[in-house]
Amino acid sequence: xxxxxxxxxxxxxxxxxxxxxxxxxxxxxxxxxxxxxxxxxxxxxxxxxxxxxxxxxxxxxxxxxxxxxxxxxxxxxxxxxxxxxxxxxxxxxxxxxxxxxxxxxxxxxxxxxxxxxxxxxxxxxxxxxxxxxxxxxxxxxxxxxxxxxxxxxxxxxxxxxxxxxxxxxxxxxxxxxxxxxxxxxxxxxxxxxxxxxxxxxxxxxxxxxxxxxxxxxxxxxxxxxxxxxxxxxxxxxxxxxxxxxxxxxxxxxxxxxxxxxxxxxxxxxxxxxxxxxxxxxxxxxxxxxxxxxxxxxxxxxxxxxxxxxxxx
Numbered sequence: 001x002x003x004x005x006x007x008x009x010x011x012x013x014x015x016x017x018x019x020x021x022x023x024x025x026x027x028x029x030x031x032x033x034x035x036x037x038x039x040x041x042x043x044x045x046x047x048x049x050x051x052x053x054x055x056x057x058x059x060x061x062x063x064x065x066x067x068x069x070x071x072x073x074x075x076x077x078x079x080x081x082x083x084x085x086x087x088x089x090x091x092x093x094x095x096x097x098x099x100x101x102x103x104x105x106x107x108x109x110x111x112x113x114x115x116x117x118x119x120x121x122x123x124x125x126x127x128x129x130x131x132x133x134x135x136x137x138x139x140x141x142x143x144x145x146x147x148x149x150x151x152x153x154x155x156x157x158x159x160x161x162x163x164x165x166x167x168x169x170x171x172x173x174x175x176x177x178x179x180x181x182x183x184x185x186x187x188x189x190x191x192x193x194x195x196x197x198x199x200x201x202x203x204x205x206x207x208x209x210x211x212x213x214x215x216x217x218x219x220x221x222x223x224x225x226x227x228x229x230x231x232x233x234x235x236x237x238x239x240x241x242x243x244x245x246x247x248x249x250x251x252x253x254x255x256x257x258x259x260x261x262x263x264x265x266x267x268x269x270x271x272x273x274x275x276x277x278x279x280x281x282x283x284x285x286x287x288x289x290x291x292x293x294x295x296x297x298x299x300x301x302x303x304x305x306x307x308x309x310x311x312x
Contacts, residue, residue, distance in 0.1 A: 004099070026068065104226075104227055134155075139217050163188055
C-alpha cells in the first residue's frame with residue numbers, strides 16, 4: 001500500500017492501514033503547505049502545536065504499526081499488474097496494491113511585494129487558522145479572489161478594524177459591497193503596490209499612487225492549485241472546483257476517485273479542509289482502502305480454494 005504525502009491526511013490514512021496489519025509506505029516530499037505557520041489551530045488537544053512537532057508525533061505513532069516513511073518526491077505513477085508503481089526523484093521505486101494521494105495544494109499568492117515574505121506570519125488566509133492571533137488588530141484584506149468579500153466578513157468578526165482593498169481582483173457585487181459598508185469595513189479603490197514592512201512586521205499597505213494605509217496584518221483569499229501532476233499518467237487530473245476557488249481532484253465521500261484503486265484525502269480533494277478535517281478524511285480513506293483490499297483478498301481466497309470441499 002502506497003501513500004503519497006506525509007501530512008495529516010496521509011499519516012492518518014497510514015495509521016488506519018497499519019493498524020489493519022497492512023504493509024504501508026508513505027512517500028513524503030517534506031514541503032507541507034503549513035510549514036511557515038507558527039502553530040496548527042482548530043485541532044482539539046493539539047491547538048497551537050507547531051506543524052513540524054505535530055508531524056513528528058504522527059510519524060512516531062505510525063511507526064509503531066510498521067509504517068515506513070520514505071523521504072522523497074513522487075515523480076510519476078504507473079499502473080502495474082499488481083497495482084501501482086511510484087517512481088521517486090532519486091531513482092527509487094515503490095510498489096503497492098492501492099494508492100492514497102494526499103499531496104495537498106499550493107496557495108497561489110498575488111504578485112505584491114512583501115506578501116510572499118510575510119506569508120504564514122502576518123499575511124494570513126484563514127480566519128479559523130489564524131484569526132484569533134490577529135484579533136483586535138488592523139487587518140487589511142486584499143480582493144484577489146472570488147472569496148475575498150466572504151473572508152473580509154469573517155475577519156470583521158474578529159476585529160472592528162478591517163480595510164478592504166479592491167486592488168484588481170473580481171469586483172464585489174452591490175450586495176457584497178453593501179454588506180461590507182454596513183459592518184463598518186473601509187473600502188479602498190486602487191491597485192496595491194506593496195506591503196510596508198518595518199522591524200520584521202507589517203505596518204501598512206501601499207497603493208501604486210503612494211498612499212499608505214496603516215495595518216498590522218493582511219488577509220489574502222488565495223486561489224488553490226491541487227498538487228496532482230503526478231497522477232496524469234494514470235488518467236487522473238485536477239479540475240476546476242465548483243466554487244471557483246481553484247482546482248481539486250474529485251472523489252466520493254470515502255476519497256475514492258474515478259480511477260480504480262486510487263483514493264485521495266485532504267486538501268488535494270477538499271481545498272477548504274483544515275488539518276483536523278484532513279486527518280479525519282485520511283482515516284476514512286484508510287478504512288475504505290482496507291475494506292477494498294479485504295474484498296479482493298476474499299475473492300483471491302475463493303479462487304484459490306475452488307473445487308475443494310466446503311463446509312455445509
